[in-house]
Amino acid sequence: MTTSTLTTPAIASTMDRRPPALGGFSPAVLLIEMRRILRNRRTLIFTMVMPAVFFLLFGLPQRGELLPNGRQVLAWIMVSLAVYGAMVATTSAGAAVATERALGWSRQLRLTPLRPAAYVATKVATAMILGLVAVVVEFAVGAAAGVRLPAYVWLLAGLATWLGSLVFSALGLLIGYLGPAENVMQFMGPVLALLAMFGGLFMPLEMLPHALQRIAEFTPVWGVGQLARAPLTGDPVSVGVFANVLGWAAVFALGAAWLFRRDTQRV
Amino acid sequence: MTSTHPAVELTGLRKSFGPVTAVDGLDLTVHAGEVVAFLGPNGAGKTTTIDMLLGLARPDAGEVRLLGGTPADAVRYGRVAAVMQSGGLLKDLTVAETVRMTAHFFGRTRPVAEVLERAGIADLADRPVGKCSGGQQQRLRFALALLPDPDVMVLDEPTTGMDVEGRRDFWQAIRADARSGRTIIFATHYLDEADAYADRIVLVRQGRVVADGTTAEIKNLAAGRTVRATLPGADQAGLAALPGAETVEVRGDSVLIRTGDSDAVARHLLTRTAARDVEITSHNLEDAFLALTTAGGHPTAPAPALTAPATIGA
Numbered sequence A: 001m002t003t004s005t006l007t008t009p010a011i012a013s014t015m016d017r018r019p020p021a022l023g024g025f026s027p028a029v030l031l032i033e034m035r036r037i038l039r040n041r042r043t044l045i046f047t048m049v050m051p052a053v054f055f056l057l058f059g060l061p062q063r064g065e066l067l068p069n070g071r072q073v074l075a076w077i078m079v080s081l082a083v084y085g086a087m088v089a090t091t092s093a094g095a096a097v098a099t100e101r102a103l104g105w106s107r108q109l110r111l112t113p114l115r116p117a118a119y120v121a122t123k124v125a126t127a128m129i130l131g132l133v134a135v136v137v138e139f140a141v142g143a144a145a146g147v148r149l150p151a152y153v154w155l156l157a158g159l160a161t162w163l164g165s166l167v168f169s170a171l172g173l174l175i176g177y178l179g180p181a182e183n184v185m186q187f188m189g190p191v192l193a194l195l196a197m198f199g200g201l202f203m204p205l206e207m208l209p210h211a212l213q214r215i216a217e218f219t220p221v222w223g224v225g226q227l228a229r230a231p232l233t234g235d236p237v238s239v240g241v242f243a244n245v246l247g248w249a250a251v252f253a254l255g256a257a258w259l260f261r262r263d264t265q266r267v
Numbered sequence B: 001m002t003s004t005h006p007a008v009e010l011t012g013l014r015k016s017f018g019p020v021t022a023v024d025g026l027d028l029t030v031h032a033g034e035v036v037a038f039l040g041p042n043g044a045g046k047t048t049t050i051d052m053l054l055g056l057a058r059p060d061a062g063e064v065r066l067l068g069g070t071p072a073d074a075v076r077y078g079r080v081a082a083v084m085q086s087g088g089l090l091k092d093l094t095v096a097e098t099v100r101m102t103a104h105f106f107g108r109t110r111p112v113a114e115v116l117e118r119a120g121i122a123d124l125a126d127r128p129v130g131k132c133s134g135g136q137q138q139r140l141r142f143a144l145a146l147l148p149d150p151d152v153m154v155l156d157e158p159t160t161g162m163d164v165e166g167r168r169d170f171w172q173a174i175r176a177d178a179r180s181g182r183t184i185i186f187a188t189h190y191l192d193e194a195d196a197y198a199d200r201i202v203l204v205r206q207g208r209v210v211a212d213g214t215t216a217e218i219k220n221l222a223a224g225r226t227v228r229a230t231l232p233g234a235d236q237a238g239l240a241a242l243p244g245a246e247t248v249e250v251r252g253d254s255v256l257i258r259t260g261d262s263d264a265v266a267r268h269l270l271t272r273t274a275a276r277d278v279e280i281t282s283h284n285l286e287d288a289f290l291a292l293t294t295a296g297g298h299p300t301a302p303a304p305a306l307t308a309p310a311t312i313g314a
Helices: A027-039 A041-062 A073-102 A105-109 A116-144 A151-164 A166-178 A184-198 A210-216 A220-233 A239-264 B046-054 B071-076 B095-103 B112-118 B134-146 B164-177 B191-197 B215-223 B236-240 B262-272 B285-293
Strands: B008-017 B020-030 B035-039 B061-066 B080-083 B152-156 B183-188 B200-205 B208-214 B225-230 B245-251 B254-259 B276-282
Touching: A027 A041, A027 A116, A027 B095, A041 A073, A041 A116, A041 A184, A073 A105, A073 A116, A073 A151, A073 A166, A073 A184, A073 A220, A116 A151, A116 A166, A116 A239, A151 A166, A151 A220, A166 A184, A166 A220, A166 A239, A184 A210, A184 A220, A220 A239, B008 B046, B020 B046, B020 B208, B035 B046, B035 B191, B046 B061, B046 B071, B046 B080, B046 B152, B046 B183, B061 B071, B071 B080, B080 B134, B095 B112, B095 B134, B112 B134, B112 B164, B134 B152, B134 B164, B164 B191, B183 B191, B191 B215, B200 B215, B208 B215, B225 B262, B236 B245, B236 B254, B254 B262, B262 B276
Parallel strands: B035 B183, B035 B200, B080 B152, B152 B183
Antiparallel strands: B008 B020, B008 B061, B200 B208, B225 B254, B225 B276, B245 B254
């Protein structure tokens, strides 16, 4: 008798082998991603609890004050803080890539048929769902605290806030692909707060010195903030606002795409 | 699906990191259904070779064929899976969530409950990965590797850092799986693991294969002895023809014979030749391993020294 192992006929798997549909992008994975996020207290605090608390702390004392067009200052503060919540939500969801790279999960994924583009699509979708939740929560707190607006203003301001946060999911991905790091949001949290201040989310920019105001108009949050509040204030959306939003969107998205390509070609 | 291709074909593989040559002209063919131990000390190039085999690293030179195609194709169709040494898990997911999520990345998989069961972690399904021990995490990696029901399973030092019990449990899970026809390649630096679980051992040193044979052959090599004697004018060819003689080396008046049958060689020397001062020294498995896998080791142990002498009783 010879050794048996070499003569054992190779029995191939009887499974029907095929690559995954949509490169591995699936709603079921999104659901698990959402569960992960809802389990993360820090994310919930920074994207939902903090903006709500800020609103109650700084908004409520201004109850009854009105904007030049007769709408409530409270609504202005609510939309601004919704932009803040959504930007933190989308940035942190995108930046989760850095953590997953640090943990070696990205390497593990390279041993599955999941396409890198499907992975990024999952991250963007997760970021946008979390961003939407952040906007809805802030708006709900606002409505409960007495913000009254016509339905179309709620809708348009909400949509602008939410879609504007796409810019920050791109920023999150850019940071995520910049380098593997386990706690990138510890660094990004303060950076986002600073950008939000220059974007006029925590106070009107008119309260800043004139030179700073001019500089602020070139920072990445300003455009999205202006866009989100336009349905409320009725201010016309200037070319500068569009240039700011599209410009930063392009910078972040192209940067993220470049780093992403570098990462996937590293083989 | 029947395959006439070898499971793995590595030809002339080379990979350097700066001035360090990790893999230096490595050739290896593994046939379907073989269980191969890739044995070597740390830094022998095992992990780099595995990375290239899986398509995680690109060779500087040489070619990798996995099931007749590229590693990327094999990965795409779930025909290869790997259990890596460490990392690669999300701490905030539970064990079952990790498996479910990974299952969605494949076109078809075995049922989640089945792979958890086969990896011996069905009772840990709801435990957060971050709260699992190293051994439990390794069994989770194994469960993930079972998902696509791969034809080739690669394990890179799967039991590093585990305690004795963890190692035993892990190998029990691997053995219990033993799908007929699945090719298993595992890197290890534990001799006993290679001995206990592999049909074939490939010894690597400094990025090359230094010995390759069935476990029995490797053991035989290890169990060999060297007979040294003073014998002026030794008949080298005649000595080499002795039963069991593997190599014959003549150094001045001395002759050194590596053999699997030292008794026969000694008897021959003492009865048929003028040899005197006969000394017999033995090697154990550890010696052979060290000799083959350390730089400046035994000069008379090149890869071709491995023949297949009588394996009865080995």
